[in-house]
Amino acid sequence: MGRRSDTRERTLRTAANLFRTQGYHGTGLNQVLAEGGLPKGSLYFHFPGGKEQLAAEAVTMAAGELCEWVRATLAAAPDPAAGLDAVVGGLAEHLAESDFQRGCPIGTVAPDGGEVVRAACVTAFATWHSVTRDFLALHGVPNADTLATTVLAALEGAQLLARTTHDTAPLYAVGATLRTLVRGN
Amino acid sequence: MGRRSDTRERTLRTAANLFRTQGYHGTGLNQVLAEGGLPKGSLYFHFPGGKEQLAAEAVTMAAGELCEWVRATLAAAPDPAAGLDAVVGGLAEHLAESDFQRGCPIGTVAPDGGEVVRAACVTAFATWHSVTRDFLALHGVPNADTLATTVLAALEGAQLLARTTHDTAPLYAVGATLRTLVRGN
DNA sequence: ACAGAAATAGACCGGTCTGTATAGTTCGAC
DNA sequence: GTCGAACTATACAGACCGGTCTATTTCTGT
Numbered sequence: 555m556g557r558r559s560d561t562r563e564r565t566l567r568t569a570a571n572l573f574r575t576q577g578y579h580g581t582g583l584n585q586v587l588a589e590g591g592l593p594k595g596s597l598y599f600h601f602p603g604g605k606e607q608l609a610a611e612a613v614t615m616a617a618g619e620l621c622e623w624v625r626a627t628l629a630a631a632p633d634p635a636a637g638l639d640a641v642v643g644g645l646a647e648h649l650a651e652s653d654f655q656r657g658c659p660i661g662t663v664a665p666d667g668g669e670v671v672r673a674a675c676v677t678a679f680a681t682w683h684s685v686t687r688d689f690l691a692l693h694g695v696p697n698a699d700t701l702a703t704t705v706l707a708a709l710e711g712a713q714l715l716a717r718t719t720h721d722t723a724p725l726y727a728v729g730a731t732l733r734t735l736v737r738g739n
Numbered sequence: 740m741g742r743r744s745d746t747r748e749r750t751l752r753t754a755a756n757l758f759r760t761q762g763y764h765g766t767g768l769n770q771v772l773a774e775g776g777l778p779k780g781s782l783y784f785h786f787p788g789g790k791e792q793l794a795a796e797a798v799t800m801a802a803g804e805l806c807e808w809v810r811a812t813l814a815a816a817p818d819p820a821a822g823l824d825a826v827v828g829g830l831a832e833h834l835a836e837s838d839f840q841r842g843c844p845i846g847t848v849a850p851d852g853g854e855v856v857r858a859a860c861v862t863a864f865a866t867w868h869s870v871t872r873d874f875l876a877l878h879g880v881p882n883a884d885t886l887a888t889t890v891l892a893a894l895e896g897a898q899l900l901a902r903t904t905h906d907t908a909p910l911y912a913v914g915a916t917l918r919t920l921v922r923g924n
Numbered sequence: 925a926c927a928g929a930a931a932t933a934g935a936c937c938g939g940t941c942t943g944t945a946t947a948g949t950t951c952g953a954c
Numbered sequence: 955g956t957c958g959a960a961c962t963a964t965a966c967a968g969a970c971c972g973g974t975c976t977a978t979t980t981c982t983g984t
Binding site: 559561593594595596599600 | 930931932933934
C-alpha cells in the first residue's frame with residue numbers, strides 16, 4: 555500500500571517554488587516537470603485534478619511550513635515587538651536571498667487560480683492569522699484579532715512592495731510601525 | 740499629426756480593466772481585443788512594444804487615476820483618521836461592487852510582468868506613497884514617511900486578503916488599526 | 925516465480941499564446 | 955484630385971498551453 559517513489563512530493567516542492575515566484579498563470583506544467591527532472595507521465599496520476607489541484611496542494615504545503623516557522627519564531631520571542639521584528643527580519647532576509655524573486659507562497663498565487671486554489675489560500679491565511687492572533691492575545695495585546703489581520707495585511711503588502719521595488723525597506727518600515735502598535739500605547 | 744481614432748485609449752482602458760482582475764499572465768491579448776471590440780490589426784501599431792508596453796501604460800494610466808482619487812479623498816477629509824477611513828471605505832466599496840474581482844491596478848500586475856511593467860509599478864507606488872506621506876505630514880503626523888509606507892502596504896495587503904476571502908472585513912480591520920496609529924498616541 | 929498494482933515513458937490532441945507580415949482602407953494636407 | 959501618413963484587416967507563424975492516451979516498466983505481496 556505504501557508509496558514506492560517520492561515523485562509526488564518532489565513535484566509538489568518544485569511546483570511550490572515556481573508558483574511563488576511566477577504566480578499561477580505564469581508557471582507552466584512543463585516547466586515544473588523540466589525544473590525538477592520529473593516524469594511527465596505521472597503528473598496526472600498523482601494529481602488527477604490537474605494544475606489546479608497541484609497548485610492548491612503546493613500552496614497548502616508551503617503555507618504549512620511558513621506558518622510553522624512563524625509560530626516557532628514568535629514563540630521564541632520574549633515580547634510581541636521582538637516577535638514581529640524576528641518575523642519581519644526573516645521575511646526580508648529570505649526575499650533578499652532570492653534576489654526578490656520568491657514572494658509569499660500564499661499571496662503570490664491567491665489572485666490567480668480558480669476556486670480550488672482560492673479555497674486553499676483562504677485556509678492558509680486563516681491559519682497564519684490565528685497563529686498571530688494567539689501570540690498577541692497570549693501577551694495581553696488588546697484587539698488581538700483585528701491587529702492580527704492588520705499584521706497579516708501589512709506583511710503581505712510589504713512583501714509585494716519589496717518584491718516590486720527590489721528593496722527590503724518596505725518590510726522594515728512596516729516592522730517599525732507594527733512594533734509601536736504592539737507596545738500598546 | 741493629430742490622432743484620427745480613439746482606439747489606442749480604448750485599448751488601454753479595456754486592458755487596464757482586465758489586467759487588474761486577471762493579472763498579467765492571466766490576460767490574453769485576444770481577450771482584450773474581443774472584450775473591447777477593438778481592431779485586431781492595430782494593436783502592434785499603437786503598442787509596438789507588445790503586451791509588456793500595453794500593460795505598463797495601462798498600469799500607469801489606472802494608477803494615475805487612483806492616485807488622483809486618493810489625493811482628492813484625503814484632501815477633503817478634516818483629519819488624518821477621517822482621510823484614511825474614507826480611502827478604506829472607497830476601496831472596500833469598489834471591491835464589493837465588482838464581486839471582489841477588480842483588485843488594485845498596481846498590485847495585481849506587479850508580481851507578474853517583466854521589467855517594463857515592474858518599472859511602471861515602482862513609479863506608481865512611489866506616487867501613491869508621496870501623496871499619502873504629504874497628507875500625513877501636512878497634518879503633523881510624525882514619521883510620515885515610514886507611516887505612509889505602512890499605510891500603502893497594509894492597504895495593498897488588505898485588498899489581497901479581501902479579494903481572496905471575498906470579504907471586506909480585512910479592509911475595515913486595517914482601517915480601524917490605521918486610525919489609531921494616526922491619532923499619534 | 926508470478927500476478928497485479930503502482931508508477932513512468934512519451935507521443936499526441938486541440939487550442940491558445942504572443943508576435944509578424946502584408947495588403948488594404950481611411951483620412952487630412954496641399 | 956492626389957499623395958502620404960495614419961490606421962485597420964486578415965492570415966499566419968512558431969511556440970507553448972493543459973490535458974489525455976496507451977504501452978511499458980518497476981516494485982510488492984504471496
